Amino acid sequence: MSFRYRFILSFLTIEVIFISLIVFFNFTSLSKLSHSLIEEKIETGTTLFTEMVKTPLIVFDLATLDDQSKSFVQLKNIAAVKVFDKDGRLVSRASIDPTLDIDDFTIFSHDVMKDERTFRLKNVPIVIKGEEIGYAKILFELTESLKIVEDNRKLTFLLIMIEITISSFFAYFIGQRLTNTLNQLTQYAKQIANGDDSTVEDNIIRGDEISILSDTFALMQQKIEERNAKLHEMVETLQEDILQRKELEDKLRFAKNINRTFIESANAIIAVIDRDGVMININPYGERFCGYTQEKIASEPYFWSRFLQPHMQDKVTGIISNARDGNITESFQNAWISKEGVERMFEWSNALVNDENGQMQYVTTIGIDITEQKEHQLALEKAKEEAEAAAKAKSDFLANMSHEIRTPLNGIIGLTELVLKTELEAKQRDFLEKSNISSHALLDVINDILDYSKIEAGKFVLENKPFDVKSVLNNIMSLFEFQAVQKGLTLRLDVSLLESIMIGDALRLTQILTNLVGNAIKFTETGSIFIHVMMTSEDENNVYLQFCIEDTGIGMNEKAKMKIFQEFSQADTSITRQFGGTGLGLAISKQLVTMMGGDIWVESEPNRGSRFFFTTEFGKMKSFTPAMQSEEIAVDPQKLNAIKGSRILLAEDNKINQLVVVELLEELGMVVEIAENGQKAVEYASSKDYSLILMDIQMPLLDGFEATRVIRKLANNIDTPIIALSAAVMQKDRELTSEVGMNAHLSKPINKNELFKALVQWISPKTDSLPTKTVENPITKSQFEGEIEGIDMAELIDRIGNDTEKIKRYMLYFCSEYENIESKIDSLKIGDETFKNLVHTLKGISGNLSMKEIYPLASALEVSNDPDQIKDITHKLVIASVEMVQNIRNFYSEDDEIIQSEVYTREALETYIRELIDDLVQSKIIAPARVELLNKMLKYCVDDDVRERTIEYLYAYEYDEALPLLKNMIGLP
Secondary structure, three states: OOHHHHHHHHHHHHHHHHHHHHHHHHHHHHHHHHHHHHHHHHHHHHHHHHHHHHHHHHOOOHHHHHHHHHHHHOOOOEEEEEEEEOOOOEEEEEEOOOOOOHHHOOOEOOEEEEOOEEEEEEEEEEEEOOEEEEEEEEEEEOHHHHHHHHHHHHHHHHHHHHHHHHHHHHHHHHHHHHHHHHHHHHHHHHHHHOOOOOOOOHHHHOOHHHHHHHHHHHHHHHHHHHHHHHHHHHHHHHHHHHHHHHHHHHHHHHHHHHHHHHHHHOOOEEEEEEOOOOEEEEOHHHHHHHOOOHHHHOOOOOHHHHHEOHHHHHHHHHHHHHHHOOOOOOEEEEEEEOOOOOEEEEEEEEEEEEOOOOOEEEEEEEEEEOHHHHHHHHHHHHHHHHHHHHHHHHHHHHHHHHHHHHHHHHHHHHHHHHHHOOOOOHHHHHHHHHHHHHHHHHHHHHHHHHHHHHHHOOOOOOOOEEEEHHHHHHHHHHHHHHHHHHOOOEEEEEEEOOOOEEEEOHHHHHHHHHHHHHHHHHOOOOOEEEEEEEEEEEOOOEEEEEEEEEEOOOOOOHHHHHHOOOOOOOOOHHHHHHHOOOOOHHHHHHHHHHHOOOOEEEEEOOOOOEEEEEEEEEEEOOOOOHHHHOOOOOOOHHHHHHOOOOEEEEEOOOHHHHHHHHHHHHHOOOEEEEEOOHHHHHHHHHHOOOOEEEEOOOOOOOOHHHHHHHHHOOHHHOOOOEEEEEOOOOHHHHHHHHHOOOOEEEEOOOOHHHHHHHHHHHOOOOOOOOOOOOOOOOOOOOOOOOOOOOEOHHHHHHHHOOOHHHHHHHHHHHHHHHOOHHHHHHOOOOOOHHHHHHHHHHHHHHHHOOEOOHHHHHHHHHHOOOHHHHHHHHHHHHHHHHHHHHHHHHHOOOOOOOOOOOOOOHHHHHHHHHHHHHHHHOOOOOOHHHHHHHHHHHOOOOOHHHHHHHHHHHHOOOHHHHHHHHHHHOOOO
16 A cells, blocks of 8 residues: 555544544533533422422412412423322422323333423422422423534534545645655655756645645634534523522522411411420410410420310320320310410311431421311201201100000090991991091001101111012002992003012001002092012112002192102192192102112103102012011920920029010910029029029129039939020130030020020920919000110010010110119229129120120120220220110100019009009090000009909090009009
8 A cells, every 4th residue: 555545544544533532522521511401400490399399288388389380380491290298189280381291201200202392200209307298290391401412412423524524635635745745855866866956846845734734723623613612602501500590599598488478477376396395486376376475485395285275285295295206196176275364276287397317306286276167066066966856856746646646546446446336327327437437547647647757767667577579469459459440440460570589578568559559549530550560680689679650640740740759748739638648658658668778759741640660679588488477486386385384493693684584484384483693593493493494604692603513412403404594605614514514505695596495405394394374465565666776676576576565674674774884884993803794794684685886895895805905895885885875765765664674563563553543533545555564563463353454444445444443453542
């Protein structure tokens, strides 16, 4: 390769490397500087914004938050912001471009391209003293900044190419000139060597190649100056950004001043308390209210506690103690009392501020005066209570009045029907028949009112028993067919059901259908009534039915349809005048349908008839036998008859448990004797022979275990069946009963079937059993209706039977025993033997009475060994017992005698009879419940013949006959 080309190649190589290194390092430095400035701008903006929003976020000042956000997005490179509280709720947002949605960006801390624009999303926490109070999402637009960097990169590469091109040209030119000169010099040297004296021309030796090189360096310097000018422009841009940063710092300082102004002018107490309980800062509002300066309040720990009510001081100061352990009570209400004695109620919001080690440093608190709000709230609660009391009084009045009217009305109807069976003149019969019709119409009205009052008072309970829907519908058809024929109407039934046996309340379904079909016949003069029934859906446990009663009657307009299901409402007053009625039937039907889990509605047009729809939810019967519709005991009746008259000893110290067991046993014809404690049980067992002994475990004087051990040693009781009857159902209790010689263990609450099975299993049929007295009771027991809150009435009725007076007697006895349970427990030492006995007894009673809140609490308390848990459960048990007593008292609002047992003192009987005599003398009606109570009280006190005649006279309203018998009982003339 010739010298010229080696020179050109070497020159170009050195030139390219040298220029490339210079440009590369310049570009790299400039790029790093540019990106560093971008990152600094982002960090500065992030820091600035979090500082701007800290104060308004902690005081939840949304307006200030929005202002700060809007001012922030006005800054250069800020596209959008969102602020969230610590629970992740959006509290503020702002955007400079409405088309941008910050939620479209999900990648944090990396550049993201969107619509040929470059963005970066930052997610930063908002922290005060190490505690995160929220976080912010900030979207930066980097398009312009990155464009400058990109332009510089392109310019740099362009310069490199230009430099290479120029260098190549000049290298070639210089090389050529240099080699030409060298060739001439060589030629001249040769000429000199050959003796040629020719001289070198000036233009060959004047150094043109150096001039070219100089010119080339001059051009390179020019380009470098141009790049420096560009760099200077970028520096000016960065300086402008720095100025903007200072401007942001000024705004932040301004925001801090605003926050300080807000705190100082806030119409609330804002304070800071350190870990020693010193209120180191309080705003002017707090100073004015308390009547002390900030310096005075901060002069000693807990100086501020003197503003609290005495009973709240320990609780509130305890908040600071808990805060030192990292626990903060975020909000509560209490009153502060100023130096002048002014008391105001405040709602406090607290926040814990920790140091860098995570230890409590301060508690910040804000107290807002809610005195007027609290007074308004109390006034509303009082008004609500008064309204509820008025509604209850109305319901009670309706129920009582309906009951009091229905009682003599039943007498009128009964006597009228008796007279109608005698020989009468035609006119007399006509009058009495009309009177009878009117009496039945009045009774229907009273029944509607009574049903409605029960529903409104919440004492109406649906049954849940198997029944045949088709049977109900057939009964409805039988009931109304004659009425329809009388009016010349056609009554038709269409049933689309695969299965007709369901679980629900057949009586109330009949009531709904009776109301709707009765109305259809009442308001239809010509045409037909069509009853449609279909299943709409079903699931594993339930069947959903739709009923439709369609008629061709008078129909109704939209206004009438809107109020047709309201109580005491009919389509218009002319209907009441023409057809009669209270307007309660459909209201009651709507309530019943709702209780059945359905809905009711009507479709109708005037003179085009009506279609009443209602839906119901019934339980699905997976298997069914006719016996399921009865309440027969699952024990062979012949086996029960075989042991009737057996003598049974019941060792039980609790009155209610005595009553429950005795009534169950006497229902089967057993002869029962009661021992109130284990010692009595031993005495009775040693002197008499019993077919079976029911033994409670926990009793005074001698418990069930010891009593059984002693009884087993008696010669006449070695093989007598002894059954434990106790609320203690742990395995160890069952093992102990076996160890001491008991044959079986029945748990409380008492299960009737289990008890009867045990009797059949352990009592051997004997021919010498005691005779039982079978008395034909002339009084029909009234069935319990309603619901006592806290008691599973269905379970209770299944256990002891559906007898109103019996249930009432048990309930009121519970009240008398546990009305003062709080003082009883307060007088005991929690955990000692007396306390345990009280809990055990309460467990047994509450179980037998199906008290669904008290029983599990007493059960848990009996087995607990944790002192803190015992204290907590005891507190809940006392509250539940007090509420139960109140619920029972509320349910039995009449001023009746508190019945505690089947045995009545002579004084109680005389007092009750005198009250009856006084009422009879004043011609007052004696309610059936009072007559039934008298029957129970006289059962063991007077001759059966006298008792039965007295009761019969009272039920027949023959008070003149009953009065002398009552007077004779207590020796009155």
